[in-house]
Amino acid sequence: MKLSCFPVWFLVFFLFHFTFPSHSVPLLPGTNVTLYGDAYIRGSSISLTHEFSCPSSPSSSSSSMGRALYVYPVRFLDPKANTTASFTCRFSFSIIPNPMCSSGDGIAFLITSSADSFSLHNGYMGLPEPNFKTQESFIAVEFDTNYDPSLGDINGNHIGVDVNTVLSFASVDVVSKGIDLKSGRQITVWIEYKDAVKLVKVWVGYTLVKPRDPVLVVQIDLSKEFYEYMHVGFSASSGQGSAMHIIENWRFRTWSYPAVNPVDTVEEGYCFLCSPEDSSNKTSPVDHPRKKGPRVHKMALGLGGLAILIVSVVSIVGIISVCVIRKKRVIIRKRKEREACRVQTSRVPTRLSLTEIRAATMGFSRNKIVGEGASATVYKGSLPSGVAVAVKRFDRTNRAGLSRNPFTTEFATMAGYLRHKNLVQLQGWCCEGSELVLVYEYLPNGSLDKLLHNDSTSTVYLSWGVRMNIVLGVASALTYLHEECERQIIHRDVKSCNIMLDDEFNAKLGDFGLAEVYDHRSVSREATIPAGTMGYLAPEYVYCGVPTEKTDVYSFGVVVLEVATGRRPVDDDGTVLVDWVWDLWVSGKLIEAADCMLAGRYNVSEMERMLMVGLSCVHPNHEKRPTVKQAVRIIKGEAPLPLLPVRKPTVSIRSVMNADSEEMLNSGDQSPGCDEVSWLTPKSHFS
CATH class of the missing domain: 2.60.120.200 (Jelly Rolls)
Incomplete structure (x- = not known):
């Protein structure tokens, strides 16, 4: 300190x-x-x-x-x-x-x-x-x-x-x-x-x-x-x-x-450096014979010096105490922030045997499946200690056709960096024979996707207060990944089915199979084949394939609109959520986007702020999007509302697309000499 x-x-x-x-x-x-x-x-x-x-x-x-x-x-x-x-x-x-x-x-x-x-x-x-x-x-x-x-x-x-x-x-x-x-x-x-x-x-x-x-x-x-x-x-x-x-x-x-x-x-704690010169000048414990006068004199000086030392120490301690009291509030606040954002670094994932994994999932029984994806199947399991876990079993044939092994990417990211209360915590792993398995904490309320869109197996009603807390929890996780982690992490697959809810409906972001890790000092990003889920992908990412924190912000914005409206990113009839909300904004009927399942049981100003934040996050011009931290301040009412264009923004690129072509992402009317592009993310038609 x-x-x-x-x-x-x-x-x-x-x-x-x-x-x-x-x-x-x-x-x-x-x-x-x-x-x-x-x-x-x-x-x-x-x-x-x-x-x-x-x-x-x-x-x-x-x-x-x-x-x-x-x-x-x-x-x-x-x-x-x-x-x-x-x-x-x-x-x-x-x-x-x-x-x-x-x-x-x-x-x-x-x-x-x-x-x-x-x-x-x-x-x-x-x-x-x-x-x-x-x-x-x-x-x-x-x-x-x-x-x-x-x-x-x-x-x-x-x-x-x-x-x-x-x-x-x-x-x-x-x-x-x-x-x-x-x-x-x-x-x-x-x-x-x-x-x-x-x-x-x-x-x-x-x-x-x-x-x-x-x-x-x-x-x-x-x-x-x-x-x-x-x-x-x-x-x-x-x-x-x-x-x-x-x-x-x-x-x-x-x-x-x-x-x-x-x-x-x-004792526990760190010691302080004592210089070599000081270490070598120790006074001998043996007292040599001296004349009585000088010896008594030196003893008096020693007692006087001791008294001065005691008084000095007491005075110094008093001064330090005053300083500590003055800084107490700041220290407590910072400590709470650290505790809220991280779990102990000693929580290192444990390697488990395939026998233990099979026992936990009853031999990967289909009755234990709680989720399936393109590259993995998730089972509910129970360890010998009685702790419930989510067992993620990866398909080694990589039927998703991805250029990287999702198991390696996710394991490297989770085991190496991520410790945050709003991230699903990795507890163990197994790599044995042909099996690749990650073991996570089990979250009893499942995914946001199933609860929000009235899954047939769900009877849970998400109130407005719970929805606000979920959005703020996801924002906290993304702020940690983008700004607070040792190295910046771009999730690349922020969506409602990757947001899990614990027994108190606190949000935890998971699935890091597509994540990219960068040094904060790095200014260059390599283009990749765009990966993610249709409806959540930012236009510039689809076009150039370079993931940034602003591409995560776009996906977060879609989730915000999804939570506020209760609608899927793309409805069964092909309606794109982002376009639909923009249309309501332009016509001055933004509040009509609120989820009808809420039956009006929400704070109108909070709903408007959340919808406007969602639109600002999905702005086609990445430079006009806020950071996740800025979006949170707006949602909480701690910052002014974002300035949104009167008309739906237009997405444009140069008509001659070569290796050096740059995006021209504008708001308002279409610029002369530019060709309008309908982004397949999907069927988005900004105009």
């Missing part, structure tokens, strides 16, 4: 220096780490490798490798005193493999004398290959997920200690310990080296409670490998496979004897 009214870091540093006889560093992503290769910050964690892309061949150079090192070197040796530091490290990691290809190499905790001496090549968890010649020194604790007999690996799921070579000094099979390094679950690690006994110990577990017994104990003298200053961090690579290697909740600490064991005494 940063308080602008006082340099709090000074107080923390001051108290820390007199409390802990050790050297500690905070490994805080984004503030004091240096990233190498493909490593990048993802929220409060660090991903060392890129997400999911299988190498095209064994010699492919597309392997992902990354390293994250604490930005400052840490002192391990004191040449003058001839002492070596002991250290402890605790961190959590998860390895999420790509089910479509082999897993990556794994993660290594790394201590190295040179941050830049190793080349960023493929394989070996980013560590030097066996024949790599270097004058530098490194120590690593590897969490190896790739079986390579040439390196002396005991299997593809082991932990080892490496010293100046990727060939492990000692290793242990952790399968027998009940740990699967590539399960996708979050694993917590404790590493300790005590120089007094020359012993390295490693503990691992699936919880934050440290196990009683270590999985690996190695007798080794690391003082011979330490330089005075070393760099500390992590390294990982995908090698000839593919996996995401994620580090979070990590810290490192050194200390010198005599000292208590910090693993047993240190």
Whole structure:
């Protein structure tokens, strides 16, 4: 917590220096780490490798490798005193493999004398290959997920200690310990080296409670490998496979004897940096004989200094308390926003066996089917714990004719990024034999499409208040995808049948089989074959095939009109919802678009705002569409109504369509020299 009214870091540093006889560093992503290769910050964690892309061949150079090192070197040796530091490290990691290809190499905790001496090549968890010649020194604790007999690996799921070579000094099979390094679950690690006994110990577990017994104990003298200053961090690579290697909740600490064991005494939270100069200037606990006068004088000075210290600390605490009170409301508000938008990052999807999946769905019984699509069938299932789930079984023949595998796209997107209360949460996955399955939370009220359009099996009535809440929930999810996620995500298939409702009718957006992920800094977007559902596609997307956040806004606008009117995007008689609402707007009868099933039980001004927002979102000129966040403010009455054209906007493109042709999307009368186009999205006829 940063308080602008006082340099709090000074107080923390001051108290820390007199409390802990050790050297500690905070490994805080984004503030004091240096990233190498493909490593990048993802929220409060660090991903060392890129997400999911299988190498095209064994010699492919597309392997992902990354390293994250604490930005400052840490002192391990004191040449003058001839002492070596002991250290402890605790961190959590998860390895999420790509089910479509082999897993990556794994993660290594790394201590190295040179941050830049190793080349960023493929394989070996980013560590030097066996024949790599270097004058530098490194120590690593590897969490190896790739079986390579040439390196002396005991299997593809082991932990080892490496010293100046990727060939492990000692290793242990952790399968027998009940740990699967590539399960996708979050694993917590404790590493300790005590120089007094020359012993390295490693503990691992699936919880934050440290196990009683270590999985690996190695007798080794690391003082011979330490330089005075070393760099500390992590390294990982995908090698000839593919996996995401994620580090979070990590810290490192050194200390010198005599000292208590910090693993047993240190509390939760991050420590602060104590400079090497301060660490070396410790006052000896032994009192040498002195003359009585000077000794009493120094004692008096010490007591006086202690009194001054206490008064200073009390004053500083008082000042900080005032600052905290002033900022309390802001902090609480931001905390609520964070909690509302994300679930804990520890909720990593679990890999399930096909046996478990079949048991949950009674052998994929047709009686369990709750939905069917072009590329997948959804079953209602129940896990052994009694939790109801939605099991999405993909068709590997890809009968939808899509250029990409929807399973791979959806799994990579959901497992790698998405944590939001208005998104359907992925709980597990299975890739076994010919089966590709994703397991989601089960939402008892089904899809918005079935409830809104009076499905024969539904007896649920959606009141106006519930409809407003659904629209705002979908908007919250899209705002997260477009503006708040680590990387911008374009959904590309926003529609009512992909909006699910929980037991309280809260909306949750799902089905990311067509999603596109972009770096926020990227300004170039590649054209693709337009994919989605007729009636929800933006005109410019159909024409040029480039998805943007504004193409999602168009689809959102159709959903808004759908919720307000109760009509499908395209009726059985071919009437296009967007055209129909525009006609009512032009004739001054917009309120007549309200769903007759509501029987007038709605707020007229709210209904008008929602209909006008829907029309502004489906404006054929993408530049005139609001962002989803702006649309929400209008719906809530926090912003003025959008300015809509008096006449239906015209959609036009250049009559000569070549590779460099640009859209001319205008409102009002048709521009001279342009040919009007009837967009097949479907049968839209803006004129």
